[in-house]
Amino acid sequence: MIKSIEKILNVQIEKESYSSHLYLSMASWAEAAGYEGISQWLYVQSDEERLHMLKFIHYVNERGGNAIISAIKVPPAKFDDVMDVFQKVLKHEEFVTASINEIVALCNNEKDFTTLNFVQWFVAEQIQEEKSARAIIDKLKLLGKQNLYLLDKDIMAMRAAAEPVGGVA
Numbered sequence: 001m002i003k004s005i006e007k008i009l010n011v012q013i014e015k016e017s018y019s020s021h022l023y024l025s026m027a028s029w030a031e032a033a034g035y036e037g038i039s040q041w042l043y044v045q046s047d048e049e050r051l052h053m054l055k056f057i058h059y060v061n062e063r064g065g066n067a068i069i070s071a072i073k074v075p076p077a078k079f080d081d082v083m084d085v086f087q088k089v090l091k092h093e094e095f096v097t098a099s100i101n102e103i104v105a106l107c108n109n110e111k112d113f114t115t116l117n118f119v120q121w122f123v124a125e126q127i128q129e130e131k132s133a134r135a136i137i138d139k140l141k142l143l144g145k146q147n148l149y150l151l152d153k154d155i156m157a158m159r160a161a162a163e164p165v166g167g168v169a
């Protein structure tokens with residue numbers, strides 16, 4: 001495996017691991033605050049990020065590289081409110097999308113079309129991840145606080161109806 005590709009994929013492993021940790025922290029905050037649906041959405045999101053991390057780990061190892069498991073930085077534990085949480089989810093997903101795009105650019109530079117093909121799944125996934133965060137923010141903007149209870153139930157139903165994420169590579 002090309003060294004520069006192995007390096008950038010290991011950086012991505014760390015980012016996906018942090019994403020899982022960040023959403024776990026948000027889920028725990030929401031659960032403690034009594035938002036059952038929102039916490040469930042975030043717990044599942046955290047699990048999905050772990051699957052993303054595993055996809056990268058397996059890919060690096062299967063292609064003859066060495067996947068590195070590094071320390072995860074501590075995520076924030078306190079949030080102002082539900083809007084604050086989802087704005088941070090969106091901001092984080094935009095950051096991850098930029099990272100995936102950097103991998104795509106490097107694959108093109110290095111003419112690594114195998115990794116380019118592998119990473120296409122993540123390009124498509126990022127569109128969905130940003131879309132769901134924006135959809136929830138839009139709903140939050142429409143609602144007053146008294147309706148948060150109903151939104152909480154609505155989000156739980158969204159998660160239940162969602163397509164399961166693709167299996168581990």
Ligand code: FEO
Nearest residue numbers: 016049052096129
């Ligand atoms: Fe794995 Fe939400 O990006």
